[in-house]
Amino acid sequence: MSPLRILVARLDSDGDVLLAGPAVRAAAASGEVVLLCGHNGAQAAGLLPGVQRIVRWDCPWIMSPPPEVRTPDIEGIVALLKGIRADVALVLTSFHQSPLPLALLLRLAGVPRIVARSTDYPGSLLDVRLRDDPSVPESERALSVARAAGFELPPGDDGRLSVVPPPESPVTSPYVVIHPGASVPARAWSPDRCAEAARALSDAGHRVVVTGGPGETALTAHVAGTHALDLGGRTTFAELAGVLAGAEVVVVGNTGPAHLAVAVGTPVVSLFAPVVPAERWAPHGRHVLLGDQNAPCAGSRARECPVPGHPCLDRVTPAEVVAAVAELVGVRT
Template sequence: MRTLVARLDSDGDVLLAGPAIRAAAASGEVVLMCGPGGVRAAELLPGVNRIIEWECPWIVNPAPEVRPIDIEAVVALVHGVRADVALVLTSFHQSPLPLALLLRLAGVPKIVARSTDYPGSLLDVRLTGDPDVPEAERALEVARAAGFELPPGDDGRLAVLGPPELELAELSHPYVVVHPGATAPARTWSPDRWAKAVVALNAAGHRVVVTGGPAEAALTAHVAGACGTDLGGRTTFRELSGVLAGAEAVVVGNTGPAHLAVAVGTPVVSLFAPVVPAARWAPHGEHVLLGDQHARCRNSRARECPTPGHPCLDLVEPAEVVAAVAEVTR
């Protein structure tokens, strides 16, 4: 049995597909189709035998041009996979049908997805309704509809391959990780609030390590200031998993490393803006949620905060973060 699993979004989305992928992998080979923003996470997932990277024009942001040659190429690529079944995993605001059409043209004999729209002959198994459940469970329901179950002993939690041994002199235990960045600014705290939280955590006796990608070096330097250790741009995604695994707690916005922290078993203090529902997207593991979940931006899916002052998060005080870290590290 060869299963094609499609999750075309970013790292966090791909990590949340992990339980569904493990269920499919219990019955055979899994080929994971993901976008360029999800490849780093895909490489860490147990059960993935092969990765196909595709920049899908109706998923990624900013969206690339739709060109016939690209569509023909991906159809040919999928045809070469010779999948027995495909699981199309989407968020509640996405349709699986455009991709299902391409998979059908590629000769995939069985396609399973959740769709509120009439799928015609595009889907063989269609889940209807839109349950307000964590995204990882929503994806696992699709796998189960295809006949896959988690193997015995698998609790369905997020998981990644074992983190690497790190040789960073700055990582002196114990420490708390602060990860201030996010691809959507509306989904994280303002930089000055992060910087004040680092000072507050340091004053409370915590050693603070600030993490971020290469494009976030200026942000992490500002946030770390004189009180934190700045690792911005110095770790790969896999190495970041090791940094998070060694932490007592991770303080982070709604972004991929929040889910990576859960996958390595570290509790999360989540600065969570309600632009997407917390019931679906909050960390799928031990966490404390901070932020006004009834703010005006609720369910707007905004990437930039639509309310002056970013009140859903910026009214959270650094002392609340210190208290939340104390709660999850007891």
């Protein structure tokens, strides 16, 4: 008898895919996991324990900016899903997303059992529907979908974020990482503030490393200046995991590398803009949260800061970051 084949769908970016990790491991304890994700989440998908196959698809109702909805593309994904021959599908979504469009495609592909959380009436699109939407960390919220499908974490798995062992860091410890970029501008500390923090950390005796993606090299060069080592655009996502794993502390906004740092056990100074709730999206590990969580932008889900001066984050001082780093040095999970 062939093993149970479980399709896990998380169609957002790398950080969201990392937060699906405990749900993936629970599913993998009962069968073979195929992970459906967008190209923006594929790097993280490749680091998740328990994933045996990755299927990439940029979903028109999830990605930002969204691709067009085209009949050939929809017919193509239905055919691809049919070819997977999944026995059950877990559709993982954020609280503001609906699982029902994808559930319809899964039904058309012949998937016999579909499990998701939905505030909207699903009719016959879902076999197991979770109605409540608790304000818990996003990884726990995803894990509850797996549990509703009958999948539990294996013995000894505490449900924390985890990735496969990353490459060794090219930087000799000890050092502190600043990751200044964010996929959503409203969630980023300003470049000048990041540069001031790099200088202040260096003056406090820390070796500082600045990280960023290929499109962030101008930003990382500005932040690093003459006070830090600039690794912007010089690491793959897996290599970034290694750099974060070797750090004493990571200073980062609400973006994928914050969750990647947690997954490798490194404490985080979280510069967290309240456009989404911290109780759901703050690093689910040892961290210090900085930023005004009662700012006017709170709960707005804004991608661009709606308040002049970006006060929720730019009122955070470099001295506060230095103090938060000092609090976390030597504390790993």
